[in-house]
Amino acid sequence: MLSCIGYLSSVTSEGKGDALSHIMEQARRRNALDDVTGLLCEFDGNFLQFLEGEGDILAATFNRISHDTRHSGLIKIFDEPIAERGFPTWSMALISHNQITDDQALQIRRVRSLTLSPSSQAPHLADLNDFLKVFQMWN
Numbered sequence: 001m002l003s004c005i006g007y008l009s010s011v012t013s014e015g016k017g018d019a020l021s022h023i024m025e026q027a028r029r030r031n032a033l034d035d036v037t038g039l040l041c042e043f044d045g046n047f048l049q050f051l052e053g054e055g056d057i058l059a060a061t062f063n064r065i066s067h068d069t070r071h072s073g074l075i076k077i078f079d080e081p082i083a084e085r086g087f088p089t090w091s092m093a094l095i096s097h098n099q100i101t102d103d104q105a106l107q108i109r110r111v112r113s114l115t116l117s118p119s120s121q122a123p124h125l126a127d128l129n130d131f132l133k134v135f136q137m138w139n
């Protein structure tokens, strides 16, 4: 089943500087083989990534990424079956912070503050779908 996983994480010292180009190279090579598509965005010392693909392969990809020491504190914000890909033409698009609109920046900060607070409820799914749509506008 085709699904989409989205997460936020914090860039570690190992993930700074040149590391990003290595991450992108690895991601694009593996994702092309695995038929995984998506978007990676670096923002305020955080990564935001959406990954799309078929069940087991997507889960294995996310599992590898979650153990990567170039980031830490992963928070899954989206994990849903999808009818079609939002980023069908990208093995992994890179969005840099200067490409983010004020609206997108606001959305990222909003979701981050919602999910980072241990006492808060997970944001309502409709909110997350809206969030995803904001990022699909890049496509």
Ligand SMILES: Cc1cc2nc3c(=O)[nH]c(=O)nc-3n(C[C@H](O)[C@H](O)[C@H](O)COP(=O)(O)O)c2cc1C
Binding pocket: 015, 023, 026, 027, 028, 030, 031, 040, 047, 049, 051, 061, 064, 065, 066, 067, 068, 070, 071, 092
């Ligand atoms: C922020 C971030 C995003 C990543 N995105 C992907 C990805 O989309 N696909 C992928 O296969 N690996 C991705 N990686 C790299 C994996 O964590 C892992 O290093 C890589 O898949 C191992 O590939 P290899 O076994 O071919 O060397 C990412 C790593 C980081 C830190």
